[in-house]
Amino acid sequence: MLERYPEYPFGHNNLGLIYQKKGELAHAISEYEKAVSLRPGHPVFRMNLGAAYDGAGLFDKAVAEFQAAVKLNPMNPQTLTNLASILAKTGKFNDAIRIINKAIDIEPDNPMAYYILGYSYEMSGLFNEALDAYNKALGFNPDWELPRKRILGLRGKP
DSSP, X not given: XXXXXXXXXXXXXXXXXXXXXXXXXXXXXXXXXXXHHHOTXXXXXXHHHHHHHHHTTOHHHHHHHHHHHHHHOTTOHHHHHHHHHHHHHTTOHHHHHHXXXXXXXXXXXXXXXXXXXXXXXXXXXXXXXXXXXXXXHHHHOTTOHHHHHXXXXXXXXX
């Protein structure tokens, strides 16, 4: 398809998804970048490129792409969650808390959002708030071990 229609952004995006699933991040990034260059206003292309950058450890580029996706679609809770996750991963906990709370306002039953909120609170030294957020994550997904382990690690902290 791309041989015949090399300017088709959805083809490049889809090929990027295939490469990413195969773990070939450099190829995925290349295809996502082509999709974004052909259709810079498409939030999904931006989100996919951000995820590939994140997987490749290119965190500043990931933040930029997730921010672009949020500007294009500020009410998408997945995009907000992705942005908050990378902000938390890079130590920008106050920004992560602000963004993830927007995602929770839009989609209040997302356990990952509460986990990111809990982690950001924990890393900020707000242990009671972290416990509350982790417990909310468990309320939506009781079998999820990650927040359970974080809760155990917080026991005894002021």
